[in-house]
Amino acid sequence: MTIYSFDLDPVSLSIDLSVGHIAELNIRDGQRTLSALHRASWVDDPDAVFPDATPPNVKRLSGDFFCAPFGRNDVEEGPSHGWPANSAWDHVGTSRQDDRLTESFRLQRRVMGATVEKRITLIAGHPFVYQEHSFSGGAGAISAAHHVMVHMADGGDLAFSPKQGAWTPPEALETDPKRGRSILAYPAHTEDLTSFPLADSGMADLTVYPIGQSHEDFLTLVEAPARSLGWTVVNRKAENDRIFILRRPEILPVTMLWMSNGGRDYAPWSGSHTGVLGIEDARASPLGHADSCRDNELNRRGIPTAFLLDNARRITLRQIIGACGEQPGEGVCKQLYEEGSGLSLKFHNGGTRTLKYDPFFLAE
Template structure:
């Protein structure tokens, strides 16, 4: 595997250059080495895989950029676009004052735009700071990050304030001979603890239970709260806390992919278990839907960035891990003065964090 590994004190990240997926992320916290990200069991296994799989599924790992998110039905490209399925080159890689910064360039153009991926690590910070920069091109593009974590014993979730959660018109696996699902489709709820279930009643979106074999997908729309958007997952067996943060003005939705043995066909084969995708985006499902009329736009939610010759845009994202969960995710996360404060109801915990990175309150390109 062609990888590039970067390190700072207490953290290392490896990027699979063949597809732009994070192949490994290791954080030293509380005297332990934490691995917050998932890698599909078939990657580099040597087993025969279906020949029609996109490379992004063949090498499904960690986190990757989707551009567009889901179907590439405007410009010909694989599922989730060339950003998730083709090669990236290292264009810069240098030590910084207290860390490391590496820039990667996608070999393909996306709607005529060049795409750069910038990964930054800081000494003593248990976080990967990411930025993606699009330059030039024409039309519009939807985007999403696709971080995936994995659990052996389930976990508990908490979120920054959301307006509501909603499912699509149809489930990911409607055919019971191929898979299964547990949420109702379509459905909507402002209470994340009481989301309509397929068989009647409700399910709690803040609980990930290993006994719930399912393939579900639900979109959370950020509320207007003035702070960073965040998802926190307290993994029970791992006894740690996985954190994913964004600027809601850039990425206004968080899509949860609950993949827990809910697909019976290859390469999933019922073995893709305990996986949670925490997919922050500016997107509907599919490129054409994102740039056309869609249900999110009717809710006032942006679903694409505009491209243009001589112009560009960028967006930022953060992934981290801490060994201080105690089985309970924080009720509140605030960032200021180079620190992150996590409040659980008892004594708050502070960790180093670049509180200027997400650029909250600054204008965002359309």
């Protein structure tokens, strides 16, 4: 394992080069330092025991990682979520320009023949991580996703850019009650995120987390048409802060939510992986690489689920992760919008606040 760390006030982060995960992300906000992303407890436990065939991305489960493909790896031989989430990266360069610091990394393996690169930029005074992943060359189709994970000690409220609806896949994550539990209905669909069907009847409000006790669930949110900015806000109660994830919907048109709240009883989860929400912005089918490349439920709706690689082409995906503390009187953040050279936050009480932000990063 090799950890590569860098910082530019107010952000400091570390990359676990053995798997390409963000191992730690801290953002200074006044006198506070916000620990924005989740890191599984077993990562730092030298005595952790893993079942045979546990993939590296689970053993090193941290922060955010890049999936290519997303989920089941059933076209090109490799582990779930692909080599970018499971194998080594090299640090290949540092660039400093004015108030910006950019660190560049390259995956040691190729994906469908493509070279995969990661570039992370920090900007002085900005409480955001600007990250880019790219495929150069290759052949065939590849799905891809970010895999941001946030931990909430006492739950929180969620807000999203407008969605067409939410869908669960044909089967639950956990179908054997001896191993774990899922509580949503599978398959199911709703256009109202505050009312998603539960397996035992009743409804779950997807804008509040957690939706229940001791469960492992997964669903896909599809962006509403003609949106220029896709976003998720996680308002964390105990931490008294909020986490932001932003991307371009035409590049990454779906957001998959992984709800990991003590619903897996087998190692390494062992019922103790609780309060974790995965926010997985993607161009992918939730059913894996092969399904992403063929006719499927999403692309029949006009939602692309894969990128087409080409030896003469470079494909770039960009995403922004940020955080800020909650100030007195603000309450829940319900909306984000770009305004000039800032990102404006709108709260449930009608108040607003603007953070330093680069509106050109996602537009390039």
